[in-house]
Amino acid sequence: MTTVNALSEVAALMGDPARAAMLSLLMDGRAHTASDLALAAGVTAQTASGHLGRMAEANLLAVRAQGRNRFYRLASGDVAHAIESLMALAGTRAQPASRSAAWRRDPDLRFCRTCYDHLAGQVGIAVTDSLTQHGHLEPKGSHDWKLTPSGELFCMRVGVDLGGARQATTRHFARQCLDWSERRPHISGALGSAIADTFFKKGWAEKLRRGRTVRLTDSGRRAMTRDFGASV
Amino acid sequence: MTTVNALSEVAALMGDPARAAMLSLLMDGRAHTASDLALAAGVTAQTASGHLGRMAEANLLAVRAQGRNRFYRLASGDVAHAIESLMALAGTRAQPASRSAAWRRDPDLRFCRTCYDHLAGQVGIAVTDSLTQHGHLEPKGSHDWKLTPSGELFCMRVGVDLGGARQATTRHFARQCLDWSERRPHISGALGSAIADTFFKKGWAEKLRRGRTVRLTDSGRRAMTRDFGASV
DNA sequence: ATGATAGTTCGGTATACACCGAACCATTGA
DNA sequence: TCAATGGTTCGGTGTATACCGAACTATCAT
Structure with missing residues (x-):
């Protein structure tokens, strides 16, 4: 019962396309601003804010306020691991995701x-x-x-x-x-x-x-x- | 893009309470009939059939028709692994899920x-x-x-x-x-x-x-x- | 054949929630 | 102080989909 609900809740959080896009970007291990994540997800700032709030609430994300920006990052390696295993299921390679890979690989x-x-x-x-x-x-x-x-x-x-x-x-x-x-x-x-x-x-x-x-x-x-x- | 959609799709499948309940039951590694799974999920047979069909379509489940029953089981260890990591995220222990544990532990x-x-x-x-x-x-x-x-x-x-x-x-x-x-x-x-x-x-x-x-x-x-x- | 059981397909309803516009708060820099 | 920027909250709209009743197919037992 409880365990089942917990499973469905965390999976449902990852199950939204906008949130999945954000998580995907965050898989690079870095922290990103809310605006940055909104852009990546292709939604407005308000919508992104709602998503980010919910994921932070569920301890999927950690927040750090810095100046007028708020930086979000994956809350733990466990979260990254879960996302990775889901991506693996989907038959897609996890880590070298197109966008974040470009970041990582740019030595300059x-x-x-x-x-x-x-x-x-x-x-x-x-x-x-x-x-x-x-x-x-x-x-x-x-x-x-x-x-x-x-x-x-x-x-x-x-x-x-x-x-x-x-x-x-x-x-x-x-x-x-x-x-x-x-x-x-x-x-x-x-x-x-x-x-x-x-x-x-x-x-x-x-x-x-x-x-x-x-x-x-x-x-x-x-x-x-x-x-x-x-x-x- | 593609990778993101794939992530959200598979996560969304696990994100429904009824489907999560079924997957939870199937975590015991055994195959279960559609009726059995419907009962576990607390939905009618029609609804369960829809869920099972979608999960099988997405290669989360494997089916085996046997007589007038259809047995569903997790399609692979990868699926079990992903579910397990999601359950871990939710702070709940994965394997010894109440119901299936009772099955497993009954030596008779x-x-x-x-x-x-x-x-x-x-x-x-x-x-x-x-x-x-x-x-x-x-x-x-x-x-x-x-x-x-x-x-x-x-x-x-x-x-x-x-x-x-x-x-x-x-x-x-x-x-x-x-x-x-x-x-x-x-x-x-x-x-x-x-x-x-x-x-x-x-x-x-x-x-x-x-x-x-x-x-x-x-x-x-x-x-x-x-x-x-x-x-x- | 007939009835019973397991499972699926179809159609309509109802609820959940993602989305955006608008207004609002907080931080920053002049 | 004021203007600019980043972020959040609130309200209303629209779509996706979970759900069930009803009707249908397939397998099995008598």
């Missing part, structure tokens, strides 16, 4: 991209790691960083507009942003944005025309080695 | 029971094995047996009403019946029925009041050893 995107207004991917992680390893940045709480005195000096030296970043009073200064291709936090918030601006202003990096991919220039690579002590 | 029922009008379970298998090993019975086609001349003599010796069995012209004479607790064929049809009758008439076995369980008597055990060369 994994290497460096914008995440909102700051840097993500391997470069974003490398920058953050460098700052923490040199004692410029310390974790503060579970969602923020603290910029140390040595960190302030470092920023001034490499030309990060700290003053501008501090003027944005309504914005979080140094935020931890989870990177879902690297599965580790990188720096965001006003400071993260200012750091990214520095990269673009100094010609260390440049945005590609389409998408979120960012190209690290030769001088950018040199700066990574020279200023951050990181080889990427 | 596994030992000997009626299957329609003939003997099944370990005793049914033992009788059939004895007949084939002594050359009394030979497989004929994929669904029937052939009673050899020595088999006729054997039947006459132990008192099986062969004449009566042969009179039932409209009925299959010696049929292979799949035994889903033993996963091997045993003898059914008119001959199987006649053999079972012999067991009851001679006091070798007796039906219990409720259910399909059959008790093998002491003289029945002696007969199994003496006449069939089998120890059960």
